[in-house]
Amino acid sequence: MSHIHFPDGILPPWLWISGFVVAILVWAILLRFIKKEELSRRLPLLGMMAAVMVLGASVEIVPIAYHVNLTVISGILLGPSLIFLATFVVNVILALFGHGGITVIGLNTLTLSIEGILGYFFFRLFHKMVKRLSITTFSATFLALLFSTLSMIGVVSLGTSHYEDLIHQGEGHGLFEFKLFKEKDDHQEINQTRPREEGPEKADKTRPREANLKRFIAVVLPLGFIGWILEGIITALMVKYIHRLRPDLLGLEGKSA
Amino acid sequence: MIQLSYLDYSAQEGKSWLHRRAPKAKVIGVVLVLLAVVTMRSLPILFFLYAFLVVLFFLSRVPVKIFPLAFYPLLFAVFFILISGFQLYFILLIFLKVLCGSTSVVLLLSTTPYPSIFRVLGKVLPSLFVTALFLTYRSIFILLEVFEETQQALYLRGGLQWRHPWRSLINISNAFGHLLIKGMDASEKMYESMILRGFENKIHYRGD
Numbered sequence: 001m002s003h004i005h006f007p008d009g010i011l012p013p014w015l016w017i018s019g020f021v022v023a024i025l026v027w028a029i030l031l032r033f034i035k036k037e038e039l040s041r042r043l044p045l046l047g048m049m050a051a052v053m054v055l056g057a058s059v060e061i062v063p064i065a066y067h068v069n070l071t072v073i074s075g076i077l078l079g080p081s082l083i084f085l086a087t088f089v090v091n092v093i094l095a096l097f098g099h100g101g102i103t104v105i106g107l108n109t110l111t112l113s114i115e116g117i118l119g120y121f122f123f124r125l126f127h128k129m130v131k132r133l134s135i136t137t138f139s140a141t142f143l144a145l146l147f148s149t150l151s152m153i154g155v156v157s158l159g160t161s162h163y164e165d166l167i168h169q170g171e172g173h174g175l176f177e178f179k180l181f182k183e184k185d186d187h188q189e190i191n192q193t194r195p196r197e198e199g200p201e202k203a204d205k206t207r208p209r210e211a212n213l214k215r216f217i218a219v220v221l222p223l224g225f226i227g228w229i230l231e232g233i234i235t236a237l238m239v240k241y242i243h244r245l246r247p248d249l250l251g252l253e254g255k256s257a
Numbered sequence: 258m259i260q261l262s263y264l265d266y267s268a269q270e271g272k273s274w275l276h277r278r279a280p281k282a283k284v285i286g287v288v289l290v291l292l293a294v295v296t297m298r299s300l301p302i303l304f305f306l307y308a309f310l311v312v313l314f315f316l317s318r319v320p321v322k323i324f325p326l327a328f329y330p331l332l333f334a335v336f337f338i339l340i341s342g343f344q345l346y347f348i349l350l351i352f353l354k355v356l357c358g359s360t361s362v363v364l365l366l367s368t369t370p371y372p373s374i375f376r377v378l379g380k381v382l383p384s385l386f387v388t389a390l391f392l393t394y395r396s397i398f399i400l401l402e403v404f405e406e407t408q409q410a411l412y413l414r415g416g417l418q419w420r421h422p423w424r425s426l427i428n429i430s431n432a433f434g435h436l437l438i439k440g441m442d443a444s445e446k447m448y449e450s451m452i453l454r455g456f457e458n459k460i461h462y463r464g465d
Contacts (some may be wrong), residue, residue: 008358009294009295102295
């Protein structure tokens with residue numbers, strides 16, 4: 001759910017350009033923390049984990065429009081620095097196939113990395129506290145997904161006025177003016193007929209942009225909740241499986257239950 | 258994603274006029290299409306661009322079973338119907354942007370062998386990034402092979418059954434876990450063979 005599926009031209013330029021700038025800056029900073037030999041040794045693993053993430057993201061669970069990201073497990077295995085590069089690569093490949101726009105790559109990298117990096121730290125922290133691998137992984141995945149989805153919603157809400165322009169761009173274009181579903185407060189005109197003097201609270205209630213964004217949040221959060229539980233369980237079971245066969249990959253000290 | 262192997266096969270074995278064009282020219286073509294997708298807001302222009310790409314697709318004699326791959330991002334574009342207030346113009350605009358982008362990339366990948374594409378990208382993008390991109394793309398093929406084996410093992414263990422959701426979840430997770438372990442083994446072997454061939458954070462392509 002934290003992956004922004006916006007195609008190109010939907011987000012305002014200032015937003016996606018800032019996304020790229022911040023992503024490149026963060027990447028440049030994180031690269032300084034990795035030794036050259038370490039990077040060279042772990043590049044094939046990075047490629048493999050990125051491939052796992054691409055495959056996970058391409059399988060949609062249709063009833064809830066959700067796809068697993070597997071970013072948390074990749075974060076646990078790769079560490080916070082490499083997960084950033086991995087999510088960058090994953091987003092480039094997904095965007096090339098139309099799964100999210102090219103312009104959204106920077107923002108998607110940031111939101112998905114939040115998931116991977118937080119997942120890594122939550123996993124380490126909870127493991128020190130609880131020691132039970134399943135509970136630790138599930139909680140770390142659930143919380144990381146919650147935070148990254150909230151950051152995705154934050155990003156989406158930053159561009160609300162831009163979507164409104166796009167949506168209303170089609171009005172008055174004859175053939176394309178057809179509307180499948182009309183809502184009482186869907187038009188900008190309502191905003192104009194109720195001036196600001198009525199007070200910000202009333203004016204806010206009539207804003208179509210908020211109604212649409214609320215509808216988006218109302219759909220994303222409940223469906224996301226089901227998805228987070230599902231991904232949490234899948235990740236926990238996967239980590240348990242890896243712990244059984246290759247415990248060295250998890251880099252945990254001491255025995256886990 | 259399963260069709261990726263067909264993409265590679267088509268790129269290697271295809272003999273059409275588009276297959277014979279220089280990879281550089283095709284990469285530039287895709288960049289131009291993507292630029293148009295980013296900047297265009299006109300529905301008719303996007304429609305003509307899409308029609309042009311579809312004609313190009315069939316002229317280049319790429320196997321038809323690859324074509325549906327370009328439709329898969331539509332699954333994820335459905336959310337925008339909710340944001341749009343059900344405006345048909347907006348929905349069509351989004352769907353056409355998605356289709357133009359994905360069709361152009363599918364067309365590039367099915368008419369150009371991927372080492373040639375990465376060679377062109379390596380000239381303009383940071384080598385570390387292109388190497389990571391190359392290794393990821395290569396790993397997808399390795400994983401797809403492992404996935405086919407895993408799928409069989411999954412079915413032998415009961416596969417997915419709606420009546421037994423917990424059992425199914427365990428099966429899926431074990432399958433993913435198996436995929437990960439096998440993938441990591443493959444990545445370790447890949448790294449060892451790359452080191453033997455003198456790998457130093459940069460892949461050199463034929464003709465470099």
